[in-house]
Amino acid sequence: MSLRICILETDVLRPELTAQYEGYGRMFEQLFARQPITAQFSVYNVMNGEYPAEDLKFDAYLVTGSKADSFGSDPWIQTLKAYLLKLYDQGEKLLGVCFGHQLLALTLGGNEGSLYQSRGISRFFMGKYQEALADFTQSVLISKDDAESRHYVLLWQGLAARRTGQPPSAELLQAARGKGSDDVWPNPLLALVAGSLGEDGVLQAAQRKQGDDKDMALTEAWYFIGQMRLASGNVPAAREAFENARKPGVSVYLEYQAAGWELARLEQAASK
Numbered sequence: 001m002s003l004r005i006c007i008l009e010t011d012v013l014r015p016e017l018t019a020q021y022e023g024y025g026r027m028f029e030q031l032f033a034r035q036p037i038t039a040q041f042s043v044y045n046v047m048n049g050e051y052p053a054e055d056l057k058f059d060a061y062l063v064t065g066s067k068a069d070s071f072g073s074d075p076w077i078q079t080l081k082a083y084l085l086k087l088y089d090q091g092e093k094l095l096g097v098c099f100g101h102q103l104l105a106l107t108l109g110g111n112e113g114s115l116y117q118s119r120g121i122s123r124f125f126m127g128k129y130q131e132a133l134a135d136f137t138q139s140v141l142i143s144k145d146d147a148e149s150r151h152y153v154l155l156w157q158g159l160a161a162r163r164t165g166q167p168p169s170a171e172l173l174q175a176a177r178g179k180g181s182d183d184v185w186p187n188p189l190l191a192l193v194a195g196s197l198g199e200d201g202v203l204q205a206a207q208r209k210q211g212d213d214k215d216m217a218l219t220e221a222w223y224f225i226g227q228m229r230l231a232s233g234n235v236p237a238a239r240e241a242f243e244n245a246r247k248p249g250v251s252v253y254l255e256y257q258a259a260g261w262e263l264a265r266l267e268q269a270a271s272k
Contacts, residue, residue: 002038006058008080009045010066010099024064046080060093063100070102070115081107113142117153121254124160125261133160140171151175151186155224158193162231168194183208185217189224199225215248222247223255226262239266 007025021027025043032039042058044050047068052058063084068077084107087094096104102115120135136157143150154172161168168176176187176194188205191197202225206217226241245259 002040003059004057005032005039005041006052006056006061007041007043008061008063008100009043010047010064010068010080010103012045012047028062028064046083047076049076049079051083058092060095061087063094063096063103065098065100068099070099070106071112077103113139113149113153116142117149117156120153120156120160124156124163125258129160129163133157133164133166136160137169140169151190155186155189155193159224159227159231162193162228185209186220189220192224192228199228216250216253219245219248219250219253219259220255221245223259226259230262235266239263242266 007028009024011024013021013023023043023045025041025045029041029043032041042052042056044052061084063080068074070077081103084094084104088108094104096102102119105115106112116135116139120132120139123129123132123135136153139153140150140157143153154169154175158168158172172190172194176190176196183205185205188197188202192199192202202221203218206214206221209217222241222245226238226245229235229238229241242259242262246256246263248256250256
């Protein structure tokens, strides 16, 4: 028995891509066709107001990616959110990709602060530093009651500010004030990005930890050191720092993965 999957398209391809890829729905059909499952697909472009008839039933619903903003107030986005909420209340299986997963999170009461942070990180690695800075700043405003999460958002906000030639925010400076000799993590990182603690001080704080905590702290320390070096234009030293961030092997950390992305990007730039 084959699965019946409803694909809710939330965008249209650019004309020059249509001949090759047809549409977002077709792209997902081709992706699933490579898997050892039998499935039937029905595609509806919700931007154009297309939805399944009430009597049609599916095993799962997939919401595609989109250039649109999941935080947007466009009428079609609000209609889609209401539709997804109804499906959720009915116990249907829902899957979102990129825009789709953000919209599902917002619809089902997800933390807006973490969503802004996630989008900001994506924009940061796309080189859209001004847009990333705006997202991190919004996340800081929303995350006032979660000190630990807010500290990491402030770190990313500080990096984005440096990439755009702007000074650290008042919130980052306040969070970093008096934290230079404080080993409570991630306080040394806050002081580093705020400019009140040097690299040696951060690394010494990380080295004073034990076991796995030490490896995790060193991964983060070297990554943020690398970003600071990169922002100042010291590419060779940044490369060294990113290599050091990967040495402890803490592969579950974003900083470990991100160091690898930066190294690949630096290698690509050097080969041009």
